[in-house]
Amino acid sequence: MITGSAGGATLQLEDLHGSLSDPVMSSMTLLNEAAGRFPQAVSFSAGRPYEEFYDPLQIHDYLERFRKYLEVERGLDPDQVRTALFQYGHTKGLLTDLLVRHLAVDEGVSADPDSVVVTTGCQEAMILLLRALRTGGEDVIMAPAPTYVGFLGAARLMDMPVLPVAEGTGGIDVEDLVVQLGRARQRGLNPRACYVVPDFANPSGLSMSLADRRRLLEVAERENILVIEDNPYSLFNADGRRLPSLKSLDTAQRVVYVGSFAKTAFPGARVGYVVADQVVEGAGPGEGPLLADQLAKLKSMLTLNTSTISQAVIGGKLLANECSMTRATQRETEIYRRNLAAVLAGLDKYFPAPADGSAPRTTWNIPGGGMFAVVTLPFEADAETLEYSASRFGVLWTPMRYFYPDGGGTHQIRLSFSVLTPEQIEEGLARLAALVRDRTA
Amino acid sequence: MITGSAGGATLQLEDLHGSLSDPVMSSMTLLNEAAGRFPQAVSFSAGRPYEEFYDPLQIHDYLERFRKYLEVERGLDPDQVRTALFQYGHTKGLLTDLLVRHLAVDEGVSADPDSVVVTTGCQEAMILLLRALRTGGEDVIMAPAPTYVGFLGAARLMDMPVLPVAEGTGGIDVEDLVVQLGRARQRGLNPRACYVVPDFANPSGLSMSLADRRRLLEVAERENILVIEDNPYSLFNADGRRLPSLKSLDTAQRVVYVGSFAKTAFPGARVGYVVADQVVEGAGPGEGPLLADQLAKLKSMLTLNTSTISQAVIGGKLLANECSMTRATQRETEIYRRNLAAVLAGLDKYFPAPADGSAPRTTWNIPGGGMFAVVTLPFEADAETLEYSASRFGVLWTPMRYFYPDGGGTHQIRLSFSVLTPEQIEEGLARLAALVRDRTA
Numbered sequence A, B: 001m002i003t004g005s006a007g008g009a010t011l012q013l014e015d016l017h018g019s020l021s022d023p024v025m026s027s028m029t030l031l032n033e034a035a036g037r038f039p040q041a042v043s044f045s046a047g048r049p050y051e052e053f054y055d056p057l058q059i060h061d062y063l064e065r066f067r068k069y070l071e072v073e074r075g076l077d078p079d080q081v082r083t084a085l086f087q088y089g090h091t092k093g094l095l096t097d098l099l100v101r102h103l104a105v106d107e108g109v110s111a112d113p114d115s116v117v118v119t120t121g122c123q124e125a126m127i128l129l130l131r132a133l134r135t136g137g138e139d140v141i142m143a144p145a146p147t148y149v150g151f152l153g154a155a156r157l158m159d160m161p162v163l164p165v166a167e168g169t170g171g172i173d174v175e176d177l178v179v180q181l182g183r184a185r186q187r188g189l190n191p192r193a194c195y196v197v198p199d200f201a202n203p204s205g206l207s208m209s210l211a212d213r214r215r216l217l218e219v220a221e222r223e224n225i226l227v228i229e230d231n232p233y234s235l236f237n238a239d240g241r242r243l244p245s246l247k248s249l250d251t252a253q254r255v256v257y258v259g260s261f262a263k264t265a266f267p268g269a270r271v272g273y274v275v276a277d278q279v280v281e282g283a284g285p286g287e288g289p290l291l292a293d294q295l296a297k298l299k300s301m302l303t304l305n306t307s308t309i310s311q312a313v314i315g316g317k318l319l320a321n322e323c324s325m326t327r328a329t330q331r332e333t334e335i336y337r338r339n340l341a342a343v344l345a346g347l348d349k350y351f352p353a354p355a356d357g358s359a360p361r362t363t364w365n366i367p368g369g370g371m372f373a374v375v376t377l378p379f380e381a382d383a384e385t386l387e388y389s390a391s392r393f394g395v396l397w398t399p400m401r402y403f404y405p406d407g408g409g410t411h412q413i414r415l416s417f418s419v420l421t422p423e424q425i426e427e428g429l430a431r432l433a434a435l436v437r438d439r440t441a
Helices: A023-037 A056-072 A078-086 A096-107 A121-133 A149-157 A174-186 A210-223 A291-299 A308-320 A330-350 A383-393 A422-440 B023-037 B056-072 B078-086 B096-107 B121-133 B149-157 B174-186 B210-223 B291-299 B308-320 B330-350 B383-393 B422-440
Strands: A010-012 A116-120 A139-144 A162-165 A190-196 A226-230 A255-260 A271-275 A279-281 A372-376 A412-416 B010-012 B116-119 B139-144 B162-165 B190-196 B226-230 B255-260 B272-275 B279-281 B372-376 B412-416
Touching (some): A056 A078, A096 A116, A121 A190, A121 A226, A210 A226, A271 A291, A330 A422, B056 B078, B056 B308, B096 B255, B121 B226, B121 B291, B279 B291
Antiparallel strands (some): A116 A271, B116 B272
16 A cells, blocks of 8 residues: 655555565575675675676677678668667567577577567566466476576566476486476466576586486476576586587477577677477467467567667677677686686685595585586575675675575575686685684584 | 477467457557558558667767766776676666756656666566556556557556546546546455556547646545656657646656657667656665665566666767757657648648538547547448558558557547658548548448
8 A cells, every 4th residue: 555645655565566575586686785795705696797808899899790781681771770770670689590590500409580589688588488378376387496596586576486396416306397297286286387407507507417308308298398498508618518408409399498698798788589489379360370479479568679789789799700609708618617617626625525534514516617606514504694704704605595485505505606716716715614614613 | 288299389379378368469460460561551550750860870979978978977997887888787777867867857857866767668667567566456557548558568468457547638537537446446456556648648649738637646646546657758749838747746756757768769779767766665674765676676587687788879869968858859859740730731631621511520639749640530440441441542550449458449540640751641641531431432
């Protein structure tokens, strides 16, 4: 309810959508706020890409490349170029042709341009999918716990419950997925899809094996659900080897593929995309036959089109790199490899195995790439511990519990290392070791 | 349900969100599709801004102006400028200071930067508001019928019912609003807000009188609802005179103001904003106290931030015009004035009053500005009539019925004149007159 007063109308938080009272929605705000209060701390909490290679002059170059592409490759006259850059655009976007090339070059995915929708970051792609799949009280989505907080938040916004599936050392536990699907159905729920980040997941850093990828697709087919593959980190492997994306293995159109340029180009542009080649029966006259067409219809009432200016800049970056983001991110990939090695070396150094042969009390996983590693501490890692860590030891990290909405990760922390130098990593881990000594003394 | 086949997974439209089966969502697709099939027709259907003054080179100039503003006025060093342009940005946006200046200069609105959220077009602003205000089955929004289709679609996406209020010759009928609020409450519903476009509304072209503006604010206060003021056309008046915006008259913080640069700058950028200075009680620790802060929290899970590149371009345009969009759009305003005069003159010419003194069978309203006029025909104007009009007479228009989800406007058409020349308008109205003769013969 709204109450009036001399100072004007006042609303109550409880009278606004339930997501606004959900800890999932404010956890990231709280973390950012903590980071802001401790600017001198070494921060293992920022999930941002490395930015030293960005240059504002590039923006002009990319824009100009894309303008020329519209003229030369697409055959638009100057008036049509002007319309493409300034007016309301096609809902599916200006980049679908270039994205198809990128998917072929970098991901081994053969996609039809009609199945692609350019989105305002991959966040909008998730919102569109969740909106499309939520028809009533029974619809739910499965996701491994821990889960990317942006997906949890998007689901909360769309009133879509997310049911947790266990994770093993190779990401989602496909056997547990089958168990959880059965339990959900026994409760009268209708699982629509399973969300996964198969490569170097945020926050766990884990990757699925090839066998598990195949098994997940088989389960999706047998259990009649979709798979939402979110793939922002696959290019940043530590050893130059890539496992095939789920979409490239998907012969039965079970996979909806969500792509992002936030890490491979830059986040500010807010350009992502979704590949949804599933056929939808019952679509209206004049509408395309694919799930992508239905997602575009939703998008036409959400953001209308993705910023043409942003698309032009990302398009220019694609063109400057023959549509290979592997090529475009060579320097960043080296940085992330260097930093992952520094994190693992530092953890070995500062948390050596006990000399008496007993089990180590601080452990960590060994990701094959990406921007994140997870450390398990011998004590609870909550907001209060984080505050203590920042104020007393000058080191920030992310409590893993924020990624487990149904509980879990109580003793774990996520170390994000994408924007640090090896020296900062070394210093940060030394400080973390001091915290651990303090808390276990 | 999803069925598998040799061709892959197939979904049923009925298993996707109900909005996807709603005619509101596909009406614009159908209209665009019709326009595409009749490229030679004179089209009174496009709601786009005039584009002849756009130039791709401007984009570079605007970007460079904004970069310098960040350095000189905001005092950012080159690394901070790089971060601002490339990284994830503040959820509320980079433009809040410039928007406050623009609101003061052009709209007589005195706003606190903390109350402003930059959005991915005003469409996202509407989505955020609708999401915030929809907590359960009772929440509804009031809006005059006819209503902007983008608002209807946004409400459909957020599962928010829109209850119609009658329109008079001066936009929303404030007396009927009171009646409809009473009826809604009798039905156990909880009206949260009333949506209005007070200046040259899309689709009606109507504007509210000053007395009605004051009355609407009194009703909002007395009836304890918010007013959502959507204001994309106010600068495009026909006579240089402006009535005060609702927000500038709002002493009790009842008005949430939604702004757009789609018509004053250009649509492709997808930059809009919302001013929400209402206090929210019960917000969490570390959160700001305003409704704007809650909308930003929702935005952080919807689009994260508005494209930094788009914000830079729009910011550059604001800077190039001392934050006055009135100044920035002088040439376009002249075009719209010229075209509105041509429409009204053409209607007088082609639909003269009957010589025998009887009541005219084709009538129209006389908007005080904007991009739209409404003509009432002596026969039903539906999709079939539109097809006939386009194929036989070479003229396209928009059936008003699409803007009345609960019925209405059956004999009315919207004439949009923003992108036409006076010659095209003359020719289009001659063709419309031929259709009317044919249908009434």
